[in-house]
Amino acid sequence: MSKPQIVIVGAGPAGMVLAYQLVTNGVPVRVLEQHPDLEREFRGELLGPSVLPALDSLGILPMLTERGFARPGVERRMFVGAKRRVTLPGGAELGAQISQPGLLALLHELCSRHPHYQLDFKTTALSAVREGERVTALVVRREGREERVEGDVFVVCNGRNSRLRKDLGLDVELSEKPDSTLWLRFDFADAPEALPRTVDVHMFGKGVVVVHFATAGKPRLQIAYSAPGDVGALRKDLPALRERLLPTLPEGLRELVAARIDDRMESQVLAVAIDRLKTWHVPGMLFLGDAAHTMSPAGGQGLNLAIRDSIVAANHMIDAVRAGTPIDAPVFARIEGERRPEIEAAQAGQLRAHRMVHKPLFVEHMMFTMLGVVMRFKTFAIPPPPPVEPRHAVRATPQ
Numbered sequence: 001m002s003k004p005q006i007v008i009v010g011a012g013p014a015g016m017v018l019a020y021q022l023v024t025n026g027v028p029v030r031v032l033e034q035h036p037d038l039e040r041e042f043r044g045e046l047l048g049p050s051v052l053p054a055l056d057s058l059g060i061l062p063m064l065t066e067r068g069f070a071r072p073g074v075e076r077r078m079f080v081g082a083k084r085r086v087t088l089p090g091g092a093e094l095g096a097q098i099s100q101p102g103l104l105a106l107l108h109e110l111c112s113r114h115p116h117y118q119l120d121f122k123t124t125a126l127s128a129v130r131e132g133e134r135v136t137a138l139v140v141r142r143e144g145r146e147e148r149v150e151g152d153v154f155v156v157c158n159g160r161n162s163r164l165r166k167d168l169g170l171d172v173e174l175s176e177k178p179d180s181t182l183w184l185r186f187d188f189a190d191a192p193e194a195l196p197r198t199v200d201v202h203m204f205g206k207g208v209v210v211v212h213f214a215t216a217g218k219p220r221l222q223i224a225y226s227a228p229g230d231v232g233a234l235r236k237d238l239p240a241l242r243e244r245l246l247p248t249l250p251e252g253l254r255e256l257v258a259a260r261i262d263d264r265m266e267s268q269v270l271a272v273a274i275d276r277l278k279t280w281h282v283p284g285m286l287f288l289g290d291a292a293h294t295m296s297p298a299g300g301q302g303l304n305l306a307i308r309d310s311i312v313a314a315n316h317m318i319d320a321v322r323a324g325t326p327i328d329a330p331v332f333a334r335i336e337g338e339r340r341p342e343i344e345a346a347q348a349g350q351l352r353a354h355r356m357v358h359k360p361l362f363v364e365h366m367m368f369t370m371l372g373v374v375m376r377f378k379t380f381a382i383p384p385p386p387p388v389e390p391r392h393a394v395r396a397t398p399q
């Protein structure tokens, strides 16, 4: 039986991790990406224990580390206010900081070793073509022209605000819009020794949360500033940005950042969303990653969950190809069924976190004091997410 042609929309982490597993198992894949390259800034960069073993077994993590695009052993630390370090019931969180462009470029390079892989840049999926109920093609725009892309199975990994979701009129069962986040990036090439080695999250009460960390692979400091109201206005009002941001920073960073708040500073506003499709598939088409369930940056989970989605999807899709059965509704339902409980729990946790950071600072202090007392007598057993193993792992090797 001939193998199905899989079309993946979006060359983000969900799309490229899926592509890698399918392609290395001999399944033909065509990826459509709207951007001209894989460069992207202001995205999830911290990989946690829920995906690191899987990326290790695929050989991706060692190659990323070798190339300087992954920094293992990075701790995420939580603070109430500027100085008081607090512990969450799950204990210390250690992960690896990665460069998303580095990860995506490596996956593209590894996939490109196979003749049955194709990635089309500057190609935007506009709408789905249906024959009866089934999606059989996509209308895409490329080089200013519209054309059709045919395939047997379509996997939509095009992230938040997925237009295919809207095009198909899919229902959402959750749609929350917490405060927006202003992402800032500063060049620290002349002061790399000042860059933090940890990812530090500071909660200042009434919705103000400030996160700082160094970008993997480049000497840059990233700061995420979340607060109620129009944080986007702060991009244009640099005195106001200085007034609000600088007092929140540790002393070692404050002056260095103050000297860099000018028109060389890079910034982006993230309209934070937490949403989820009611059903992640229609005949012929499956949604994964942020396209199926957009995550807030709270807890830094979106990247990890998108990768876990793709590992599970590849397991079931390759099972079907090997069994010679179609990749259709029952396969999609198994993928969604395996992923849904973790996604629902993670989104519920993010909503709780957003509510908690809206309390006044003194209430946050009290909550963590009480939590500390309880944790002295009672160990909280927060079950880790179930292991996600790439069952058809083909280990990547440098050529």
Ligand SMILES: Cc1cc2nc3c(=O)[nH]c(=O)nc-3n(C[C@H](O)[C@H](O)[C@H](O)COP(=O)(O)OP(=O)(O)OC[C@H]3O[C@@H](n4cnc5c(N)ncnc54)[C@H](O)[C@@H]3O)c2cc1C
Residues within 6 Å of the ligand: 009, 010, 011, 012, 013, 014, 015, 032, 033, 034, 035, 042, 043, 044, 045, 046, 123, 124, 125, 126, 157, 158, 159, 160, 163, 183, 268, 269, 270, 288, 289, 290, 291, 295, 296, 297, 299, 300, 301, 302, 303, 304, 306
């Ligand atoms: C500013 C910002 C900061 C973030 N910070 C964190 C963080 O600290 N920690 C964390 O874990 N997560 C964070 N996230 C979330 C994390 O980056 C995402 O959850 C993760 O990237 C989701 O992966 P994905 O592959 O599903 O989607 P994406 O990474 O969004 O990739 C989607 C891809 O599809 C392409 N695309 C979109 N539409 C089309 C179309 N119509 N046709 C063709 N291609 C299309 C896009 O160009 C993109 O390459 C952040 C996200 C943003 C935007």
